[in-house]
Amino acid sequence: MNRPLSSMDQLAADLTRLSGGPVVRDADLRPLSRWRIGGPAALFVEPTSVEAAIATLAYLADKPVPRVVIGDASNILFDDAGFHGVVIRIGRALSAMGIDGRRVHVQGGMWVPQLVRRLGQCGLGGLEHAIGIPGTVGGLIVMNGGSRRKGVGEQLVRARGCDGYGVPFERDHAACQFRYRGSTLQDDGLIILEAEFEFEQADPAFLRRDMISIMVERRGKFPKELPNCGSVFLSDPAMYDVVGPPGKAIETAGLKGRQWGKAQLSPRHANFIVNNGGATSVDVLALIRLARTTVHEQTGFWMDCEVRHIAPDGRVRPAHQAAELA
Incomplete structure (x- = not known):
């Protein structure tokens, strides 16, 4: 006789179907943390597409279980007691990038240093200051991250994604209201799944030298x-x-x-x-x-x-x- 699924088993099965990727039970959060700190998460899932990410969050919207969305967790402190719900990571499965002249389309899970290096190789300048930031594009945008007192919001044209309930949104630069290390995207708890930027043409050799200089400075200081x-x-x-x-x-x-x-x-x-x-x-x-x-x-x-x-x-x-x- 088939035994009925427990609520957590059913949740894991549904999330596997919706996310397109495996769901991990009792996932160790320490390897996900830049601090290498944290207890276990009840469930961990990494959606494989923009549509899967929205579907995953929409499904969880009315479920009585905590949920949190992370990128590279570079500015997160997980608790020693872990997380009694679902951790959703917008990661490398969502890291596609397209370039059309000075316009660049990027998915939210792309690793920031990888994006900056690609831009430099293509002679697109403006984001070199972020070369040493170990996070994802989505997280960088939400908090208007950067260095040298610059922020990624300066080059952003449009951001798309969803809220914590899977409701899609699109905001242009003005609506994001970027400030030093913050934005209305952060205030409203929005999740960046795609973004469009516009950069300036520059000499790739100059950009490369500037990035090397920044990395040398960071290695000596941090x-x-x-x-x-x-x-x-x-x-x-x-x-x-x-x-x-x-x-x-x-x-x-x-x-x-x-x-x-x-x-x-x-x-x-x-x-x-x-x-x-x-x-x-x-x-x-x-x-x-x-x-x-x-x-x-x-x-x-x-x-x-x-x-x-x-x-x-x-x-x-x-x-x-x-x-x-x-």
């Missing part, structure tokens, strides 16, 4: 040998004018190199928290709270986090908010 998520705290222009960037403020506060458990404010750059092996989300949140409160006591400025903490029940919030409750 810790690369230990797991980390990049910059933890956002640079606030008002604080920058008085105190300097977060890394300098943390160092001036005497916290550079400070450890908590197996996590450490990097001795190389204090705005990076590194995993020295076996660090937990509790360790990281404790360091965030320590750095934030100490800098505030000394300067009067609160440093907010660029990193997002994902709770087991599906809540996603800036890590400093989670640190206050830890």
